[in-house]
Amino acid sequence: MKKTILLALFVSAFFTSQAQTDKQVEKGLLKVNALLPGASYELGLGDKTTLNFDIALVLGGGTDYYGDPEFGLFVAGQAEFRYFTNFDRRLSKGKNIEGN
Template sequence: MKKYAYVLLNLIIFSNLYSQDSPSVEKNQFKINILLPGFVYEHGFTTKNTLYSEISFGIGYRNNDYYGSEWSFYPTITEQFRHYYNLDRRTSKGKVTVHNSGGFVALHSDYRFKAISTNDALSSLESSFTIGTVWGFERTYRSNFNLGLNMGAGYNVSSNSNDSGFVPVLGFSLGWVIGK
C-alpha cells in the first residue's frame, strides 16, 4: 500500500512540475480598456490559441475643404483569433506569461457602426467592416494593468462602396485585467 501511495505522490509532483514548464493562455479573461472605452473577453481554446472579443468606442477626426473639421465617435466590435507564439521562450527566460503576456499573430475583423458625429450638419460617417491579419503583443503587470499593441493590414468594405480598399490596421489598449 505504501508503494502505491509513493508512486501516486510522485506522479502528482511531476505532473505539477511539467504543467509549470508548459505555459498556456488563460481559459477565460475579462479586461476593461480605458483608452478607447470598452470591454474585452478573451477565451482560450487550446494552450496557445484564443478568441479575443471587444466592444468599444472609436474616435475619429476629419478635416477637409468641403466639410470643414469634425470629431466623430463610433461603436466598434472587434474579433481576433490569436495564436500566442512565444510563451515557451518567455518562460525559459524567466519572463511573465500570466494573463496572456506574450506575442501573437491573429486573424482580425472589426465592424464599425455609423458614426455618432458631433456635427451632423457637416457629415455622417458610414459603417464599415475590415478583415485582415495583425501581429501584436500583450503585457499584464503586477497590478493587473494591461498594455496591448497590434498592427497589420486589412481590407475595408464600407457601406459606401466608393470607400472600400486596403487599409492599415492598428490597435492600442490600456486597461486592467479583471480578476485574479
C-alpha cells in the same frame, strides 16, 4: 455542402483544442479600456491560442451631401484569433507567463 464540411472541421478543431490539459493561456481575460471607452474579452481556446473580442465607442465624422460637417458616436467591434509562439522560450529562461 462545402459550408457543412467547413463547419464540421471548425467544430472538431474547437473541441480538439478544448481537450488540451496543459493550457498556457488563461481561460478568459476581461479588460476595460479607459481612453477609448469599451471592453475586450479574450477567450482561451487551446494551450497557445485565444479569441479576442473588442467593442468600443468611437467618435466619427464626415460631411453630408451639401458639405456640412456631421459628427457622431458609433459602436465599433472586432474579433481576432491569436496564436502565441514564445511560451516555451520564456519558460526555458525562467520567465513568468501568467496573465498572457
